[in-house]
Amino acid sequence: xxxxxxxxxxxxxxxxxxxxxxxxxxxxxxxxxxxxxxxxxxxxxxxxxxxxxxxxxxxxxxxxxxxxxxxxxxxxxxxxxxxxxxxxxxxxxxxxxxxxxxxxxxxxxxxxxxxxx
Numbered sequence: 001x002x003x004x005x006x007x008x009x010x011x012x013x014x015x016x017x018x019x020x021x022x023x024x025x026x027x028x029x030x031x032x033x034x035x036x037x038x039x040x041x042x043x044x045x046x047x048x049x050x051x052x053x054x055x056x057x058x059x060x061x062x063x064x065x066x067x068x069x070x071x072x073x074x075x076x077x078x079x080x081x082x083x084x085x086x087x088x089x090x091x092x093x094x095x096x097x098x099x100x101x102x103x104x105x106x107x108x109x110x111x112x113x114x115x116x117x
Contacts, residue, residue, distance in 0.1 A: 005084075005111050006031040036109035037080040040089060042071045044098065049075025054093035058104075060086035067092070084111040 002008045013029055042053040051073045057066040069077050069089075088104040 002031050005034055007034050035081040035083060037078060037082065038087070038107055038109065039076060039078045040071070040105070042075045042077075042091075042095070050095045050098065051075060052093075052095040053091055053098075055089045056092050058088050058090065060088075071095075082109045084109045 009029075009031060013027060015025060015027060017025065040055065042050045044050050049071075051071055053071045053075070055069045055071075055077065056064055057069060057079055058064055065087075066079065069079065071077050086106065086108050088106040090104055091101050094100040
């Protein structure tokens with residue numbers, strides 16, 4: 001078992017205790033955060049969903065994590081396996097006939113969040 005918000009790693013951690021051992025051994029082990037996901041829906045001025053908008057994903061420090069993320073026929077895209085933290089999308093290509101909106105769209109993956117926001 002592990003704490004909520006962390007991934008269970010079932011890999012055994014081998015160690016040896018020698019005969020007559022008088023010192024306390026120490027092991028270190030890291031459990032990864034349970035990853036989160038985010039969905040984005042691109043809509044036009046009249047509320048219609050827009051296919052073909054292209055976005056890049058950045059972390060809070062401005063590092064580009066993914067590019068070429070394109071909305072589907074329902075105007076949606078989903079990014080999975082994100083560690084808890086702050087991120088933002090930037091539109092890099094607008095759908096045909098629409099103007100580019102490169103305003104950063106900020107969001108947060110919350111540690112141990114169990115419901116959709």
